[in-house]
Amino acid sequence: MTLIVRDFRATDAEAAAEARRSAFPYLVTTPETVAWTVASAPPERQYRLLVAEADGQVVGSCATGVFHDSSEPGQAFAQTVVHADARGTGAGSALVSAAEERLAGLGAAKVSAWTLDEPRCVSFAERRGYRRGRSSRVQRLDLASAALPPLDPQSLPNGVELRTAADFADDPRPLYEADAECTEDEPGDVRFAGPPYAEWLALTWEHPALDRELTSVAVVDGAVAAYSVAHTDRRGRYWSGMTGTLRAFRGRGLAKLAKNDSLHRARAAGCVEAFTGNDGGNEPMLAVNKWFGYAPVATQWRYVRELAA
Known part of the structure; x- marks a missing residue:
């Protein structure tokens, strides 16, 4: 077998997406999202997608770059995926080695990656000197049969309305401001x-x-208070991109309202599976998702390696 690691080309999008779906089947991944991520990454991120090609076929990839928006400088990422049929061929090792060499050349001090809590994946990371960080729980809801709480606009608390992201098409800044605040408070x-x-x-x-029609927003007296972002892959899969409540409105059940509205919209649009991921220490959102009936399907660990070492 001839194995090489090279830069991603636009013609690799379908194979790269298929490899990601094989490795992480719960994610919303399409050829369009793979190619778009490469093309739209800000220069400060130093983003570069490497692919492993075995006998002319793309069997894996590694997304590399730096966390340019982190408060701690020198942090980088190298997220490697290998198609299930190509595991054990050396593709993963080749991708990680190439990624680490590239990131070291950019001056990165630490490199991190998400690893499934499976013996093969964990031992691969730890053999290469990575240490375990926080966990993330991936959960699934059978949206086609889930007993979602009924939607009753008449029973909403006084001053609360449910809208969609599409309603903010002319001026999405209120959603930006909400997302910026909630992102700062995310554990990790x-x-x-x-x-x-x-x-x-x-x-x-x-x-x-992003499906703006399925992304729900709870508005209180005209101000954005909570939201639930919907990503879909047009294959019946729905991923919660982010659910958050602004600090001034927490403790009022608004995240539940927004997420329930989004899930109802997704089911009506033909989505049959809903997935979400939460930091292992994010007890409020873990409780919300359990309340909806989500069940755990995978655990991921963030593994970090000191490149200087």
Whole structure:
């Protein structure tokens, strides 16, 4: 077998997407999202997608770059995926080695990656000197048969309305401001600051998987209070891109309202599976998802390696 690692080409999108779906079947991945991520990444991220090609066929990829929006400088990422049929061929090792060499050349001090909590994946990371960080729980809801709480607009609390992201098409800034605040409060190993508005528009608002009609927003007396972002892959799969409540409105059940509305909209649109991922320490959202009937399907660990070592 001839194995090479090279830069992604636009013609690799379908194979790269298929490899990601094989490795992480719960994610919303399409050829369009793969190609768009490469083309739209801000220069500061130093984003580069490497692919492993075995005998002319793309069997895996590694997304590399730096966390330019982190409060701690020198942090980078190298997210490697290998198609299930190509595991054990050396594709993963070749991709990680190439990624680490590239990131070291950019001056990165730490590199991190999400790893499934499976013996093969964990031992692969730990053999290469990566140490375990925080966990993330992936959960699934059988949306086609789920007993979602009924929607009754007449029973909403006084002053509360449910809208969609599409209602903010003329001026999405209120959604940006809400997302920036909630992102800053998300638990995790890497702390993020809200991006500039122009960057948020390009990377979040214009994301090809974002379904604005299915993304629900709870508004209180005209102000955005909570929201639940919907990503779909047009294959019946729905992913919760982010559910958040602004600090001033927390503790009032508004995230549940927004997410319930979004799930109802998704089911009516033909989605049959809903997935979400939460930091292992995010007890409020874990409780919300359990309340909806989500069940755990996978655990991921963030593994970090000190490149200087």
